Amino acid sequence: MHNKKIGIIGVGNMGEAILRGLSHKGITGIVVSESRSERREYIKKTYKVAAAAGNRELASQSEVIILAIKPQELKGVLQEIAPALESSVLLISIAAGASLGAIAAILGKEVRLVRAMPNIAALMLESATALAAGGGAQAPDIEIAEEIFNALGKTVVIPEVLMDAVTGMSGSGPAYVCLFIEALADGGVRMGLPRKDALALAIQTVLGTARLLAEQGEHPAHLKDRVASPGGTTIAGIAELEAKGFRGAVMEAVAAATRRSKELAKIQG
Numbered sequence: 001m002h003n004k005k006i007g008i009i010g011v012g013n014m015g016e017a018i019l020r021g022l023s024h025k026g027i028t029g030i031v032v033s034e035s036r037s038e039r040r041e042y043i044k045k046t047y048k049v050a051a052a053a054g055n056r057e058l059a060s061q062s063e064v065i066i067l068a069i070k071p072q073e074l075k076g077v078l079q080e081i082a083p084a085l086e087s088s089v090l091l092i093s094i095a096a097g098a099s100l101g102a103i104a105a106i107l108g109k110e111v112r113l114v115r116a117m118p119n120i121a122a123l124m125l126e127s128a129t130a131l132a133a134g135g136g137a138q139a140p141d142i143e144i145a146e147e148i149f150n151a152l153g154k155t156v157v158i159p160e161v162l163m164d165a166v167t168g169m170s171g172s173g174p175a176y177v178c179l180f181i182e183a184l185a186d187g188g189v190r191m192g193l194p195r196k197d198a199l200a201l202a203i204q205t206v207l208g209t210a211r212l213l214a215e216q217g218e219h220p221a222h223l224k225d226r227v228a229s230p231g232g233t234t235i236a237g238i239a240e241l242e243a244k245g246f247r248g249a250v251m252e253a254v255a256a257a258t259r260r261s262k263e264l265a266k267i268q269g
């Protein structure tokens with residue numbers, strides 16, 4: 001990837017996160033295209049990157065193009081860059097709900113396509129990202145996409161049919177975690193803790209637990225067993241969560257969000 005010319009179209013929240021991740025990895029020579037001039041100047045200055053005069057110019061200069069525009073802007077941008085795309089170009093779209101088939105149909109030509117679904121934690125280079133490859137993409141293309149998104153966190157490669165499940169799980173997941181953190185802090189406040197301290201403790205509890213699991217490779221059930229001593233406080237709390245259907249509620253949330261992702265993809269398509 002280090003010797004590839006990478007272009008990013010749309011440098012808003014996610015485009016900037018991708019740029020930051022690549023910069024952290026020492027990748028240079030990135031070209032961006034951004035419709036908002038103020039934003040474009042900020043990006044150029046902050047990341048010392050070049051800005052193309054337009055999307056078509058970027059497309060003709062780049063070997064890897066990352067589409068980080070909103071889904072509603074995708075069709076127009078694809079139509080704009082299609083004439084400039086060589087068959088060797090790797091096109092990576094992060095637009096939620098836009099299928100590989102829909103993108104290929106708009107382009108009307110054979111290209112190497114990868115679809116990515118990162119999440120908001122990309123802003124902290126801690127994204128959980130799923131990648132799905134289109135028919136034209138070869139193994140080295142997927143490796144390049146993995147390398148790009150590994151610069152933003154952790155990456156898995158899945159068949160595209162599972163993308164709605166990813167959207168409903170790790171895409172929407174940060175909101176579920178926020179709900180849990182808020183509820184945990186509310187629980188502390190209810191038991192008399194000052195709000196500020198309760199929130200700080202709740203955030204650190206989730207962060208520390210996640211790091212333990214991620215860095216030590218421990219299974220969550222095992223860590224839970226280690227914390228829950230016989231007849232102790234934690235098992236009393238867990239019993240209450242189980243009685244209130246906590247796990248079932250989380251699983252149903254993922255199922256509902258997955259269904260909604262499928263519905264929205266149909267409407268968009």
Ligand SMILES: NC(=O)c1ccc[n+]([C@@H]2O[C@H](COP(=O)([O-])OP(=O)(O)OC[C@H]3O[C@@H](n4cnc5c(N)ncnc54)[C@H](OP(=O)(O)O)[C@@H]3O)[C@@H](O)[C@H]2O)c1
Nearest residue numbers: 010011012013014034035068069070071094095096118120
């Ligand atoms: N945010 C997330 O958590 C998340 C997670 C997963 C996937 N995604 C996907 O990531 C994509 C980007 O989301 P975002 O939150 O980063 O959006 P965003 O902050 O609005 O960024 C998009 C940027 O592209 C610019 N733009 C619009 N049309 C353009 C064009 N024709 N050429 C060049 N630049 C153009 C926008 O400028 P204007 O403001 O002037 O339009 C904006 O600065 C979306 O497709 C979304 O589905 C986002």
